[in-house]
Amino acid sequence: MFRHFRQFSSSLCLLLVWVSSPLGAEEKTDGEIVPPVAIYKVDPTHPPELYSRGVEGEAIIIASVDMFGTVVDPMVDRATHEEFGLAAMIACSEWIFEPATKNGVPIAIRVKIPFDFKIAFEHKLNVEMGREVFKEIDVPIIPSFELDQSPTLSFMPAFAEFYPDELINTGKTSAVSVEFVINPEGNVMNPRIVSTSTPGFEEAAMRAVSHIKYKPIRVDGQAVYVSLMIPIQFSQ
Known part of the structure; x- marks a missing residue:
């Protein structure tokens, strides 16, 4: 019963998109805005040095999603460690969205995307025990x-x-x-x-x-x- 052990994934991200305000003129124009929906997501890589130490954390990325659903100009809003911010920004740049729409017309919009860097309990215990x-x-x-x-x-x-x-x-x-x-x-x-x-x-x-x-x-x-x-x- 003890001969098989499976290593669990070390890095998870919360795939929740927070919509802020649309870009440009749309920001001041009335109309119904439907937020973008991520249709292709890439999980960030847990930075090796932090993973080896059992360090968990989070990062929030601010980016634009253009009218074609492409992520443009991602930047770190905040991160518990600089390495988490960089890893999240790299992953976020590969996401693809169903673009936001206003009155049915695709528009560019600003979003916030939070990422959680979690480590499986098994690895954390290995680190703790040395x-x-x-x-x-x-x-x-x-x-x-x-x-x-x-x-x-x-x-x-x-x-x-x-x-x-x-x-x-x-x-x-x-x-x-x-x-x-x-x-x-x-x-x-x-x-x-x-x-x-x-x-x-x-x-x-x-x-x-x-x-x-x-x-x-x-x-x-x-x-x-x-x-x-x-x-x-x-x-x-």
Whole structure:
């Protein structure tokens, strides 16, 4: 069950177009304006240096969409990092729109396009731990119940330290069952949620167990991978 791991996309953009004011004379003329609709979109590339550090952010691009639906003169309105602004501007320049219309006639118009640069939880946890927590394992994994004795802990963090920030002061509690693999060095790998009594604690549980350390497990003198499931209780 732990042999396959899929890397998720590292960069996502919110494909929402905000219309401001039309260009030129249309700005002062009465009439119904129908906003442009993006018909071809390009996601920005997450800047490699920021991705390697697990940095997320956003950028907003201001651009003109001409009467043919082409993006003209994109510029960065604001960005949490300069690199995000540049990546978003490059991606935006390749977008194609169904042009805006006024009284049924195509017109040029100014738009704002926001981009979100998100990173998959799996990669963020790898960065946080400074090692590959999530990794494909292509060797046999021994269930813990097949061992002569249970895996021995060498470090157990305080789970309260991982209580989700967004749930603080809500009084919520949760019992979470997490299954994972102990590698030959005693580190936890590939945690996955088996069950949870209250939604919202899944990432906290995976982060918490990733900090657990076990003594290396050997079978017939060989270091082995062992699967184990444990319960975690979150409360305030």
